[in-house]
Amino acid sequence: MPIGGRISGGGGGAVDTSAWEVVQTWDWTSESAHTFVDNTAQSFGGVDWIPRNVTRSNSFQVKASGLEIGSSGSESSNRWFSTIQNGPALVADLSDIVTGYDLNDTLVLQAMMSPEATTIQSDGNEGSQYLYAGVLATDGGYGNSGGGNWIQSAWYRRLSATNNYYFSRYGGGATAGHGNNYAQEDTSGDAPGMIELVIYPGTGFSTAGSLDTDFQDPLTVTTGRFYGNMQTTLPKDIGTGSTTAPGATPDFTLRPANLHVGLFFSYLTTGGSRASEGRVTFTKFRVLKRK
Amino acid sequence: MWDQDEMSAGTDAALADYGAPAPIIELGVINDVLYLSLKSAAKVLLAEYSYTLDGVLTRIT
Numbered sequence: 065m066p067i068g069g070r071i072s073g074g075g076g077g078a079v080d081t082s083a084w085e086v087v088q089t090w091d092w093t094s095e096s097a098h099t100f101v102d103n104t105a106q107s108f109g110g111v112d113w114i115p116r117n118v119t120r121s122n123s124f125q126v127k128a129s130g131l132e133i134g135s136s137g138s139e140s141s142n143r144w145f146s147t148i149q150n151g152p153a154l155v156a157d158l159s160d161i162v163t164g165y166d167l168n169d170t171l172v173l174q175a176m177m178s179p180e181a182t183t184i185q186s187d188g189n190e191g192s193q194y195l196y197a198g199v200l201a202t203d204g205g206y207g208n209s210g211g212g213n214w215i216q217s218a219w220y221r222r223l224s225a226t227n228n229y230y231f232s233r234y235g236g237g238a239t240a241g242h243g244n245n246y247a248q249e250d251t252s253g254d255a256p257g258m259i260e261l262v263i264y265p266g267t268g269f270s271t272a273g274s275l276d277t278d279f280q281d282p283l284t285v286t287t288g289r290f291y292g293n294m295q296t297t298l299p300k301d302i303g304t305g306s307t308t309a310p311g312a313t314p315d316f317t318l319r320p321a322n323l324h325v326g327l328f329f330s331y332l333t334t335g336g337s338r339a340s341e342g343r344v345t346f347t348k349f350r351v352l353k354r355k
Numbered sequence: 356m357w358d359q360d361e362m363s364a365g366t367d368a369a370l371a372d373y374g375a376p377a378p379i380i381e382l383g384v385i386n387d388v389l390y391l392s393l394k395s396a397a398k399v400l401l402a403e404y405s406y407t408l409d410g411v412l413t414r415i416t
Contacts (some may be wrong), residue, residue, distance in 0.1 A: 191363070246362075246382055247380070249380075249396075334358060334360045
């Protein structure tokens, strides 16, 4: 579906009905081939992209089919969970893409992708193997003990089942239990082809996904549509039980000063042997801003 | 500690008790209790459960 369009006004002037401006699009199938080196930036479309946690990937490259990130049983388990942010991710500073945006803006990240499990072990430990792939909004932290300030809109699959899910999760903060919460919706079919993450900087976010094979207008996809906020200081049960006052200043952690965007894949093993493999191929990524 | 396996176990238990597919599942941990909301594709609440780390499942609604 195209963004916006034009209609004729009564006075003869054209009116732009599009609410969104496409700030930049990356067609990863047309970019120069490149194999990433951990923490070493590479410019695509005039923006520096930095690969994180490359040692936990078995493929982290741009090739003819797109941006491919994979992980297998040969690498250590990896994930984006609370302050554990060691899943392979390609990250860029959002300010390098959208110049001068502020708290009044609404920004949208969309990716076209093909995530898949390429090997599924059959030794009884499949239920402890989890794959995730999608887009991130993050403060740029990464590694085994990052800041815990991130949001993801993703594909999720547990390898003991064939179900594919739209998956929404935030990293949470320092309070116990933060980062556990997530929401999932069965795609009732294949892995999602399109993933969306809408950012209201400093306040909230919305995630969605679909089986579409090309970009859709922001906020029009209804499947996998979940909402959350970015504050991480206050307890999430504020206002219930004996906690009827905040008692702390809200800390909205993802702001224009620190917001980064990312494309990621992770393969988590929670127990038993680790002998499966998966990957994602991103064909396109774009950033939009509400006019 | 709640981790992916425990949350998956809670999901499996809730779905088994409900006895029918629930396309959307929202999971949240509050005070060491996992709360699960099962919803239809139209986002209509089908059932709510609590689940504890020792495997006790309780249907709330």
